[in-house]
Amino acid sequence: MKQGLIILIFYLFGFILGCSVGSEEDIVIYKKEPTVAVADKEEALIVHGEGIGETTTVGIEEPTGPEVDKQEAPPVNGEQERENKTVEHTFNRGDTFYKVLLGFGIPPSEVFSLIESSKGIHNLKRVTTGTTMTLKVDPVQNTVTCLEFGYDNRHMLVVTKTDQGYVASKEEIVFDTRIRTIGGVIKSNLYEDAARAGCSPQLILSFADVFAWDIDFFSDLRKNDSFRLVFEEMYKDGEFVKYGKIIAAQFINREDPFRAFYFECGNGEAGYYDDEGKSVAREFLKSPLRYSRISSRFSGRRFHPILRIYRPHSGVDYAAPRGTPVEATCNGKVIFVGWKGGYGKCAIVKHNHTYTSYYGHLSRFARGMKKGKIIKQGQVIGYVGATGLATGPHLDYRLKKRGQFIDPLKYKSPRMRSLSKALMPQFEECKRQMSAMLVPRFSLPENVDPS
The missing domain is CATH 3.10.450.350 (Nuclear Transport Factor 2; Chain: A,)
Known part of the structure; x- marks a missing residue:
C-alpha cells in the first residue's frame, strides 16, 4: 500500500515537471519563430499604412500567444503638429x-x-x-x-x-499717446528747477530750443520767472517708450510772457507759433550755446586779462565746459576754418550779404567742417576750448553787420515766417485748446509735477 502510494506520488510529480518544461519550451519557440499563415487572395486583408504611403498584405490568421504591443500610427503625411x-x-x-x-x-x-x-x-x-x-x-x-x-x-x-x-x-510703430503737463518757478536755473518739477534732461533741452530765438536761459533768467510745458508721452503695451513733441510751452521772463504752440500747416510743414500766428523761429538764435554763462559782454573798453591792457571787446564771451557743442546761429556758408591769431581755433560763417558770425577759442572743429561747407541753423560747428589768448574754456562769439561788429545780445533778428490768413481759424481753435492746458489747476508753491 505504502509502496503503491509512493509510486503514485512520484508519477504525479514527474507528470507536472514534464508539462512545465514543455510549456516553457513552447513559449521560447513561439517567440523566436511566430507562425503567420499566408492567406489566399480572396481571404486577404488589405491594411493601408497611415503616414508611410504603403499598402501591406497580411494573413487573416493571427498567431496566438502573448499580446504584442501596438504602436500608434504616425501623423498624416508625416507632418508633426507644432507651433512656432x-x-x-x-x-x-x-x-x-x-x-x-x-x-x-x-x-x-x-x-x-x-x-x-x-x-x-x-x-x-x-x-x-x-x-x-x-x-x-x-x-x-x-x-x-x-x-x-x-x-x-x-x-x-x-x-x-x-x-x-x-x-x-x-x-x-503705433504708440498710445498721452498728454502731460509740468510747470514750475525759477529759483536757481532752468535745468535744476525743471528737473525738480519732473522734467527729463531731454524735455528741458527741447523746451529751451522752443524759445532759443528769444531767451538766453543763462543770461536772461530772473528769480521767480515761471515755466510750463504740455508734451506727449509715448507708450506701447502699457510701458513708457519715449517723449513725443512739446505741443505748447510758456515762459514768463521778468513778467513778460512768451508762449508757443505747435501747429501743422497741412503741407508737410510744422513749427511753433506765438499767439498771433507768427513763427517763434527767427533768422538768428539768441545764443550759440544751449547752456553757458556770459563771462564778458560786448564793450568798447575792456581790460584784457592776458594782455593787461584796455581795448574794445567786439563780442560776447560764453563761459562753458571744454567740449561743449557750439552751434551756428544762422544758416550760412563757412568761409574760414583754422587758426586766427588771438582767437585760436576759429570758424567764420557768412550768412548773407549783410551778416557774418565768428566763433573763437574752439578746442576742435566738428567733423567735416571745412571752408565752403553749407550749414544750417543749430548745426554743431565746433566745441568750446581755450585756444589762442584765453584764460579758460569759453566761446568768443561775434556778429558783424555790413562789415561792423554789433552787440549780439541787443540784436533782434526778424521772424522767419507767419501763418497765412487761410490757416488762422484752424490755428485759433488749436491755440484755444492748448491754452487751457497751460493754465495751472492750482497755485504751485514749489516746483512740482501737477499732472
Whole structure:
C-alpha cells in the first residue's frame, strides 16, 4: 500500500515537471519563430499604412500567444503638429546680431539670409545696446519664420519667411499717446528747477530750443520767472517708450510772457507759433550755446586779462565746459576754418550779404567742417576750448553787420515766417485748446509735477 502510494506520488510529480518544461519550451519557440499563415487572395486583408504611403498584405490568421504591443500610427503625411517658438532678446553691450542668433541655434546660412534680405531697410550688422527684437522660430527645422526688429523709436523691420525666401518690410510703430503737463518757478536755473518739477534732461533741452530765438536761459533768467510745458508721452503695451513733441510751452521772463504752440500747416510743414500766428523761429538764435554763462559782454573798453591792457571787446564771451557743442546761429556758408591769431581755433560763417558770425577759442572743429561747407541753423560747428589768448574754456562769439561788429545780445533778428490768413481759424481753435492746458489747476508753491 505504502509502496503503491509512493509510486503514485512520484508519477504525479514527474507528470507536472514534464508539462512545465514543455510549456516553457513552447513559449521560447513561439517567440523566436511566430507562425503567420499566408492567406489566399480572396481571404486577404488589405491594411493601408497611415503616414508611410504603403499598402501591406497580411494573413487573416493571427498567431496566438502573448499580446504584442501596438504602436500608434504616425501623423498624416508625416507632418508633426507644432507651433512656432517665440523668442525675445534685448541687445547688450558686445552683442552682435550674428552671435545672438547662433546662440539660439539658428544656422549661419539662415542668419546671413536674414541680414542680406534686410539691407534695403536696415543693416542688421549694426545693432544698438537696448534694441529689442522678437523671433518666431520653427522648433523642428530651427529656422526663423518671422523677425521683428525695432531699429528706431518710430519704425520696425519685419522679415518673414516665404517659399521664395525671406522678405523684408518696414512698419511704423503705433504708440498710445498721452498728454502731460509740468510747470514750475525759477529759483536757481532752468535745468535744476525743471528737473525738480519732473522734467527729463531731454524735455528741458527741447523746451529751451522752443524759445532759443528769444531767451538766453543763462543770461536772461530772473528769480521767480515761471515755466510750463504740455508734451506727449509715448507708450506701447502699457510701458513708457519715449517723449513725443512739446505741443505748447510758456515762459514768463521778468513778467513778460512768451508762449508757443505747435501747429501743422497741412503741407508737410510744422513749427511753433506765438499767439498771433507768427513763427517763434527767427533768422538768428539768441545764443550759440544751449547752456553757458556770459563771462564778458560786448564793450568798447575792456581790460584784457592776458594782455593787461584796455581795448574794445567786439563780442560776447560764453563761459562753458571744454567740449561743449557750439552751434551756428544762422544758416550760412563757412568761409574760414583754422587758426586766427588771438582767437585760436576759429570758424567764420557768412550768412548773407549783410551778416557774418565768428566763433573763437574752439578746442576742435566738428567733423567735416571745412571752408565752403553749407550749414544750417543749430548745426554743431565746433566745441568750446581755450585756444589762442584765453584764460579758460569759453566761446568768443561775434556778429558783424555790413562789415561792423554789433552787440549780439541787443540784436533782434526778424521772424522767419507767419501763418497765412487761410490757416488762422484752424490755428485759433488749436491755440484755444492748448491754452487751457497751460493754465495751472492750482497755485504751485514749489516746483512740482501737477499732472
